Every structure is written in C-alpha cells, then in structure tokens.
Amino acid sequence: MVDGNIPEQAQYVIIGGGIVGCSVAYHLAKMGHRDVVLLEQGQLSCGTTWHAAGLVGQLRSQPAMTNLIRYSTELYAQLEAETGLATGWNECGSVTVARSDDRMTMLLRTAAAARAQGVDVEVISPSQAQEKWPVMEVDDLKGGLWMPGDGKANPTDLTQSLARGARMNGARIIEGVTVTDIRTDGGAVSGVVTDQGTIRAEVVVNCGGQWARRLGQMCGVNVPLHSAEHMYIVTEQIDGVSPDLPVLRDPDGYIYFKEETGGLVLGGFEPEAKPWAMDGIPDKFFFQLLPDDWDQFEILLENGLIRVPQMADAGVRKFYNGPESFTPDNNYLLGEAPEVKNFFVGAGFNSMGIASAGGAGRALAEWIVNGAPTSDLFSVDIRRFANFNNNPTWLHDRIKETLGLHYAMPWPNRELDTARPFRRSALYGHLSSKKAVFGSKMGWERVNWFARDGENPNVEYSFGRQNWHDTVAAEHRSTREGVSVFDQSSFAKLLVQGRDACVQLNRICAANVDVAVGGTVYTGLLNERGGYESDLTVLRIKDQEFLLITGSAQAVHDADWISKNFDTDAHVFLTDVTAAWSVLAVMGPKSRDVLRKLSKADFSNTAFPFGTVQEIDLGYATVLANRMTYVGELGWELIVPVEFTVGVYEDLMDAGVEFDLCDAGYYALEGLRIEKGFRAWSRELTPDITPLQAGLNFAVDYEKPGGFIGKKALTQAKSDPDHLNTRIVQLVLEDRDAQLWGGESVLCNGVEIGEIRSAAYGHTVGSAVALCLLHAPERVTAAFLSSHRFEVDLAGVKLTAYASLRPPYDPSSERPKVDG
Known part of the structure; x- marks a missing residue:
C-alpha cells in the first residue's frame, strides 16, 4: 500500500522494503525519529525476503553477532503483540548433527563457545537427536547439539509486522517507487532521485538487497556483493512431521530441514555455488523465481534422502530457486560508507537475513543516530572491504566458494582458495x-x-x-x-600531512604524538565510549608529516575514522600510501649484526633508541628504519620504497648467511606476539574494550593539551569499581601437548567466565598460550587470578590454565631494548 505521494524532503530515506529495510525503519521510528521514508520499488518483501527459508539460529562465531541475533529472537517473540500482525515466529529449537569425528569435535567447540556467550545448548547423542527429530536416520551419526532458543519465522509476515510497527511510530512506507539516482554534495549524500520525483535527504540508507551494489554505484560507493542461486524444495506431508518439529541442520551433508504444513523444507548450501545475473539484477524481479535446476540441487537431495529416507515416497510440492546476495567473506555489510558521508548500507545478508534483521536493523539505526557503532561491529563493517573487492570478476569467483562454506568444516586458520593470488608484495x-x-x-x-x-x-x-x-x-x-x-608489506600505511596535522592527530590518538621528529609512538584510536577503533604506530617523519602504520585489514576503516574526525576547516590531508612502501621486519638478538653489515648507521641504543625512526642507508637503498617490535625481540621494521624492496631483501639474505638469517611467516609471528602478550585489533582490542581493560593504559596520555576522543569516558571508567571486572588476561596451558585456536571458553572455578580471543603454540614457553577476555563477578586483579582456578574448555575437555596479567615471556620487556 502506498502512503501517499513522495515528499520533497525527509531526514531519513531508506531504499528497499525487505526485512532489513523495514527493520531499520522500525527501529529509527521506535527511537523517536518520525521523519523516516522507506521506498520500495515493488511491494514489501518482493525481492529476496519472500522466498527466504526463515531459519533463526542464534550462535555466530563472534559474540557481537550472537548478541544481535539474540535480540532478533526477543523482538520477533513480542512483535505480534505490539503490532497485531502475526510473524510466524516459532521457538521450536534446532538440532545440528555430526556425521564425522571432526564435525563432532567442531560441535563440542561450538557448545563451549555457546555457553561462554550465554546461549542455551546441550550436547546430545544420536538417539537423543532422533527423539527430538523422529523422522531422521541416525545410524551414521556421532552426535549433535540441541539449541532450544533457536526457531523459525514467516519472512513475509515478519516484514509486514515490522513495517506496521514503523508506521505506528510515524514512518512512511511508499511502495511502487524506483530510485534512479542518488545525489551528493560536498562528499555527503543530499537526496535520491526517483521515477516519481526527487527527495532531499540528510541520510540515505541502502537496504536494496540484490540491487544494493548498483545503488551504491550511483553515488560512487562500493558495495561488494554478488547474487547466487539458493534452492530448496517443499515436500508433501510426511508421517511424523509436526508443526513443533525443530529445525535440523546436517552440515556434513550441506543441508537443513524445517517443517512446513506437515511436510519438510529441504535446502542447503552446495559446495560450489551458482552465481546469477552477471550483467545486473533485472529491475522488476519481484516475487519471481529462477528455473528449477535439479542437477545443481542433486547433491543436496542425495544427502536429504540419506537423512530422511521417507522423503523418497513424498511428492515435491514446490521447487524454490530464489537468488540471494552474498559477500566475499559470508558476513553482511553494515555501516556508513567511507566514500560518501551520511550514506549507510545494510545489505548482503548471505542467507541469514531473517535471523539477523532484527539486531542488524537496530544496530544500523543506532549507528545512524549516534554517528558511530554502539557495539563491536567490525566483522560486518562495510569498511573491512576496499574498492578492489567490488571487482565483478573477482566477486563472481569468490562468491562461488564463500556460499559453499556455510556448512563446510570451519577448520582453524582455513584459507579461501578462489580468486587468488590477488594482491602481491614485491617479494x-x-x-x-x-x-x-x-x-x-x-x-x-x-x-x-x-x-x-x-x-x-x-x-x-x-x-x-x-x-x-x-x-x-x-x-x-x-x-x-x-x-x-x-x-610485512601488507601493513597499511597512511600519510598525514599539513600544518594542522599534529594537532588533529593528537586529538584523535590516545597517546601523545607531538614528539620530536624521528619519534615513534604506539597509540590507540578511541571512540567516545573509550573503546578501541584501532591501534597503530605513528612515525613523525617531518614537523608536519606523519606516517601511520596500521594492520593489513584496517586501511579503509582507519582512513575513514581519522578523516571523519578531522575538523572540517583544518589544514590536514590523509593519503593511503600502502602500495608505495614495503615493510621488512628484521627481528631477533642478531638483527643488529645483520644491519651493521649493510649500513653505516649507528644502531646502538644511544644513537638509535627504541621507539625512534631514522632514514638510513642499506646497501644501495635508502630506507626508513623503525626500531619497534611485534615479536618481543630486538629488531627494526624497514620501511622500503617498493622499487628497492627486492634489492634490500637480497642484500639482507646475503649479509645474514653467517648469522643463519631465517625467513619467517605469520604463523610464527602469531605465537611470538601472544607469548609476549601483544594485543591485536579486532581480537583483544575492540570498540567495546578500553585501554584500562586491555592493560594498555600506559599508552594513554591523560594530561596532554587538548585532550583526546574518549578521554571523558576513560576518566569516568578509572573511578568505576566495576570497570575492571572485564579484562584481557594472559593464559598458559598446563598440558604441553594441547593446541588452542581461539574461541574456546574459559572457566573460573568451573563456571564459564569468558572466551579466548587469540591463541597459538608458544614454542619458547613450551605450551599453548592465549589472550582471553574475562567477564568476572569482581575486579580482575593479580590477586583474583592467583586465588582462582582457571580452565579452558577444549572440545569438551577441561584443561588447567595459568592466568596472569603479565606475559609469560620477558614480562619486563628488556629484550627489545638490549644494547650492543
């Protein structure tokens, strides 16, 4: 139904009337924002939402994502009472089964993670699984998981209910309106052009589903997603199938089941997906399906018959082949686009839009209103991708793999194989x-x-x-x-220049970066809540020139955060110079010896102190040498112009022969940094964790002139007796043979108290080492840790761990500063 003609202006314009767009409208309106207009080119839910399977599984690999879906379940359970429209929500629970020992190990790890995140879960035997799902065969199963809080919903009804809730709170929803262009002014969105006129807007939200990529292109925003065919069938009635039958997932067979009118929905995610619409999504693809493809569906049907042999005697009522949009990493896209201010995206939900829509809609609405995320959303932040990720050929090849990974074994350190090699260093x-x-x-x-x-x-x-x-x-x-x-050439490098560069950076950075030329400062970038938006190293190259070195995945995110926090009238410029420089880290007690063979520079502590950077000769090349370490040893990060990289590397290898110089990779780096207790962004350091909780308060200058973003929140936190009930803590396993990977739950005196954020084998310590996030009932101090018993749940086995606030290796940090 059309709510009248389109207005000339609106504070918020949402494009797309699927479940996500309606959720954003609902939550903005519930927050008291009445000037909300949602535009749908067809009818509500007509794109992807209407043919979604409607499964709602709570648990995700990141706690923040689990919290969003948990909120979705709470919202869906009460929405009918609020709006008077049924949602089809049924908290029927879910059963996930394992056919192999490896899958059962994975489920045991999942159970531990669920308990750590507060999700109700029970490990069950094959016979118990059959009790909950009587129509399946279990002879080939090892066991399963029962999650009573999971459920299912009717996607179309749920969308209509959210839409009514939005209207009840003042939002306007207009159907039958096509957006033909998006206007910008001065780097910010200014409105949308439709086939029925132009609407001036302060904020535009792209919830266009499969069309979201094209909508982004209208204003120069990259929305890296690609459509692929997603198929399921609905059978005729089957004996033993009742309305309260739980959702069943059989990931080893790539399949899922749910009850529908006495029959079964059988769907899944085949190992190699079938991308769709390489030439663009048709404009009027409303309430439409693609042709049946039984050849593509064959592997899912074969596995479905293994699990439910009765299906062989049941007719197929309907074959659904509905395209959906998928992203390169199977997580959706959320947040303000880095290319255009006030243009937000909520798209690419990878067949989990029904489960995620409630929480994602609220999170995006809060982001829009507050100007920043209100929780840790980096795993879905659109700024985790760059413009090259929107290449259509690359997307096509990558999506074929990522869709198939929905039910693939989530091995530790699993790497994607498609669309590679991609970006390559000079070496x-x-x-x-x-x-x-x-x-x-x-x-x-x-x-x-x-x-x-x-x-x-x-x-x-x-x-x-x-x-x-x-x-x-x-x-x-x-x-x-x-x-x-x-x-380490993948490190992102951002050059900040201008007469106001120092003042602007000093307000954005928690540490004091107003140091002498040649100084190097490790610092966090904090939000107003005092949590980490990033951590990086600032090198003062000249009086008005700073080189920022940050993590490989953070280039777009950090550049956007820093730029948006510059004062609008400041004389300061940020340039991404990642491609211009390589980074070769020469690390270890003999690093000084190797460098001395190639350079006339003085590498002594007096001439070249820790935390400084100098331009030095190195063989024929001239490079920047930064005395810093991420492994806890003496060493220098050599920042080398790309054109000199090969020569510098060859010279290093020749000079290092007598010192047994070794090539090393990121697996070694991970073990080295965790032994030393060095924190990593998006693991230990998140928007919800403060420097106080991370143990990095030493890298904050509370007294510097002008203050810094987040100072007020940090100052208040220092006086909050409960603030340090949450803390990053070091763990070392007593069992020297066990292997940790991250995500395992941590128990204190037998009760789940947190989870491991990073883990590796510490070959110097001789045991697995980890950094974990604890949420304790009291302040986490050295005395608390020493007076309590800690264990790690490793796939159901409880392993004793030693917990401390200090790292097990070189806790006084003497080794990186050794003289010679």
Missing part, C-alpha cells in the same frame, strides 16, 4: 621460490610459513596440531635466538 616471486605457503588478508598474499625440503607445502587442516607445527617452531626459535626476516 612474492622470491618467497614463492622458497616454498612459501601463503594466506590472504585484505587481499594480500602473506606468507604463513615456509615448507622445508620434503614437506607438503599445503596446510593439512585439523583441530589438533597441523602439519606445519614443527616448521613454524623452527621459525619461532630463529627469531628468539638468532634473527629472522618477515615480509
């Missing part, structure tokens, strides 16, 4: 010839480890120690005892 060819095994981060090919002679240069995935364990141990020891070189 890619050299390192490849040394049997480097590459991983991918922000598209960069980064060396994870170097296979030795006779070794398989591929990862053999498992939940225990993987095939590279001993090789990485050698790289680890080389760094601790001798010297190693790491190619």
Whole structure:
C-alpha cells in the first residue's frame, strides 16, 4: 500500500522494503525519529525476503553477532503483540548433527563457545537427536547439539509486522517507487532521485538487497556483493512431521530441514555455488523465481534422502530457486560508507537475513543516530572491504566458494582458495621460490610459513596440531635466538600531512604524538565510549608529516575514522600510501649484526633508541628504519620504497648467511606476539574494550593539551569499581601437548567466565598460550587470578590454565631494548 505521494524532503530515506529495510525503519521510528521514508520499488518483501527459508539460529562465531541475533529472537517473540500482525515466529529449537569425528569435535567447540556467550545448548547423542527429530536416520551419526532458543519465522509476515510497527511510530512506507539516482554534495549524500520525483535527504540508507551494489554505484560507493542461486524444495506431508518439529541442520551433508504444513523444507548450501545475473539484477524481479535446476540441487537431495529416507515416497510440492546476495567473506555489510558521508548500507545478508534483521536493523539505526557503532561491529563493517573487492570478476569467483562454506568444516586458520593470488608484495616471486605457503588478508598474499625440503607445502587442516607445527617452531626459535626476516608489506600505511596535522592527530590518538621528529609512538584510536577503533604506530617523519602504520585489514576503516574526525576547516590531508612502501621486519638478538653489515648507521641504543625512526642507508637503498617490535625481540621494521624492496631483501639474505638469517611467516609471528602478550585489533582490542581493560593504559596520555576522543569516558571508567571486572588476561596451558585456536571458553572455578580471543603454540614457553577476555563477578586483579582456578574448555575437555596479567615471556620487556 502506498502512503501517499513522495515528499520533497525527509531526514531519513531508506531504499528497499525487505526485512532489513523495514527493520531499520522500525527501529529509527521506535527511537523517536518520525521523519523516516522507506521506498520500495515493488511491494514489501518482493525481492529476496519472500522466498527466504526463515531459519533463526542464534550462535555466530563472534559474540557481537550472537548478541544481535539474540535480540532478533526477543523482538520477533513480542512483535505480534505490539503490532497485531502475526510473524510466524516459532521457538521450536534446532538440532545440528555430526556425521564425522571432526564435525563432532567442531560441535563440542561450538557448545563451549555457546555457553561462554550465554546461549542455551546441550550436547546430545544420536538417539537423543532422533527423539527430538523422529523422522531422521541416525545410524551414521556421532552426535549433535540441541539449541532450544533457536526457531523459525514467516519472512513475509515478519516484514509486514515490522513495517506496521514503523508506521505506528510515524514512518512512511511508499511502495511502487524506483530510485534512479542518488545525489551528493560536498562528499555527503543530499537526496535520491526517483521515477516519481526527487527527495532531499540528510541520510540515505541502502537496504536494496540484490540491487544494493548498483545503488551504491550511483553515488560512487562500493558495495561488494554478488547474487547466487539458493534452492530448496517443499515436500508433501510426511508421517511424523509436526508443526513443533525443530529445525535440523546436517552440515556434513550441506543441508537443513524445517517443517512446513506437515511436510519438510529441504535446502542447503552446495559446495560450489551458482552465481546469477552477471550483467545486473533485472529491475522488476519481484516475487519471481529462477528455473528449477535439479542437477545443481542433486547433491543436496542425495544427502536429504540419506537423512530422511521417507522423503523418497513424498511428492515435491514446490521447487524454490530464489537468488540471494552474498559477500566475499559470508558476513553482511553494515555501516556508513567511507566514500560518501551520511550514506549507510545494510545489505548482503548471505542467507541469514531473517535471523539477523532484527539486531542488524537496530544496530544500523543506532549507528545512524549516534554517528558511530554502539557495539563491536567490525566483522560486518562495510569498511573491512576496499574498492578492489567490488571487482565483478573477482566477486563472481569468490562468491562461488564463500556460499559453499556455510556448512563446510570451519577448520582453524582455513584459507579461501578462489580468486587468488590477488594482491602481491614485491617479494612474492622470491618467497614463492622458497616454498612459501601463503594466506590472504585484505587481499594480500602473506606468507604463513615456509615448507622445508620434503614437506607438503599445503596446510593439512585439523583441530589438533597441523602439519606445519614443527616448521613454524623452527621459525619461532630463529627469531628468539638468532634473527629472522618477515615480509610485512601488507601493513597499511597512511600519510598525514599539513600544518594542522599534529594537532588533529593528537586529538584523535590516545597517546601523545607531538614528539620530536624521528619519534615513534604506539597509540590507540578511541571512540567516545573509550573503546578501541584501532591501534597503530605513528612515525613523525617531518614537523608536519606523519606516517601511520596500521594492520593489513584496517586501511579503509582507519582512513575513514581519522578523516571523519578531522575538523572540517583544518589544514590536514590523509593519503593511503600502502602500495608505495614495503615493510621488512628484521627481528631477533642478531638483527643488529645483520644491519651493521649493510649500513653505516649507528644502531646502538644511544644513537638509535627504541621507539625512534631514522632514514638510513642499506646497501644501495635508502630506507626508513623503525626500531619497534611485534615479536618481543630486538629488531627494526624497514620501511622500503617498493622499487628497492627486492634489492634490500637480497642484500639482507646475503649479509645474514653467517648469522643463519631465517625467513619467517605469520604463523610464527602469531605465537611470538601472544607469548609476549601483544594485543591485536579486532581480537583483544575492540570498540567495546578500553585501554584500562586491555592493560594498555600506559599508552594513554591523560594530561596532554587538548585532550583526546574518549578521554571523558576513560576518566569516568578509572573511578568505576566495576570497570575492571572485564579484562584481557594472559593464559598458559598446563598440558604441553594441547593446541588452542581461539574461541574456546574459559572457566573460573568451573563456571564459564569468558572466551579466548587469540591463541597459538608458544614454542619458547613450551605450551599453548592465549589472550582471553574475562567477564568476572569482581575486579580482575593479580590477586583474583592467583586465588582462582582457571580452565579452558577444549572440545569438551577441561584443561588447567595459568592466568596472569603479565606475559609469560620477558614480562619486563628488556629484550627489545638490549644494547650492543
């Protein structure tokens, strides 16, 4: 139904009347914002929403995402009472089954993570699974999980109910209106052009589903998603299938089931997906399906008949082949676009839009109103992608794999195989010839480890120690005892220049970056809540020139955060110079010896103190040498112009022969940094964690002139007796043979108290090491940790752990500052 003619202006214009767009409208209106207009080119839910399966599973790999879906279930349960429209919400629970020992291990890990996140879960036997789902065969099963809080909903009814709730609170929803252009002015959105006129707008929200990519292109915004066919069938009635039958997931067979009018919905995610509409999504693709494709569906049907043999005697009432949009990493896209201010995106929900819509709609509405996320949303933040991720050929090939990974085994350190190699450092060819095994981060090919002679240069995935364990141990020891070189060229580099550069950066950074030229400062970038938006290193190259070095995945995010926090009239400019510079980290007790063979610079503590950067000669090249470490040893990060990188690397390897210089990769780096307790962005450091909780208060200057973003919240937190009930803590396992990967739950005196955020094997310590996030009933102090018993739940086995606030390796940080 059309709510009248389109207005000439509105504060908020939402494009797209699927469940996500209606959720954003609902939540903006519930927050008291009445000037909300939602535009739908057809009818509500006519694009993807109407043919969604409607499954709602609470648990996700990130706690923040689990919290959003938990909110969705709470919202859906009360929405009918609020609006008077049924939603079809049924908290029927879900059963997930395992056909293999590895899958059962994964489910046991999932159960531990669920308990740590407060999700009700029970590990069940095959016979117990059959009791809850009587129509399935269980002879080939190892066990399963029962999650009573999961459920299902009717997507169309749910969308209509959210729409009514939005209208009841003042929002306008107008159907039959097509957006033909999006206008901008001065780098900000200014309105939308439709086939029925133009609407001036302060904020535009792109919830266009499959059309979201094209809508983004109208104003120069990259929305990297691609449509793929998603198929399921609905059977005739089957004996034993009742309305309260739980949702069933059989990931080893790539399939799911739910009850529908006495029959079964059988769907899934085939290992190799079928992308759709390479030439663009048709404008009027409303309430339409694609042709049946039984050949593509065959693997799902075969596995469905294994699980429910009765299906062979049941007719197929309907074959649904509905396209949906998928992203390159299986997480949806949320937030303000970095290219255009006040243009927000909520799209690419990867077949989990019904489950996510309630929480995602609220989160996006809060982001719009508050100007920043109100919780940790980095895993779905649109700024985790760059413009090159929107390449249609790359998207096509990547989406074929990521859709199939929905039910694939989530092995630790699993790497994607398609659309690679992608971004390559200047040393890619050299390192490849040394049997480097590459991983991918922000598209960069980064060396994870170097296979030795006779070794398989591929990862053999498992939940225990993987095939590279001993090789990485050698790289680890080389760094601790001798010297190693790491190619860290994927580090993002941002150049900030201008007469106001220092003042502006000092307000954005928590530490004081107004240091002498040649000074290097580690700092956090905090939000108004005092939580981390990023952490990075600031190098003062000249009086009005700073080089910021940040994580590989953070270039777009950090550049956007910093730029949007510059004063509008400030004389300051930010440029992403990542592609211009390589970074070679020379680390270890003998690093000084190697560099002295190639340079006339003085590398002593007096001439070259820790935390400083100098331009030095190195062979024929001139480079920046930054005395900093992420491994806890003496070392220098060499920031090298790309055109000199190969020469510098060859010189280093030649000079390092007598010191047994070793190539090392990111697997070794991870173990080294966790032994030393170094925190990592998006693991230990998140928008919900403050420097006080992270143990990094030393990197905050409360007294510097002008203050900094987040100072008020941090100052208040210092006087809050409960603030340090949440804290990042170091763990070391007592069992020297166990392997941790991250995500495991942590128990204190037998009660779940937190989760591991980062883990690796600490080859110097001789045991698995981890950094975990604890939520304790009292202040987490050294006394608290020493007076309580800590365990890690590793796939159902409780392992004793030693907990401390200080790292197990070099807790006084003497080794990086050794003189010589």
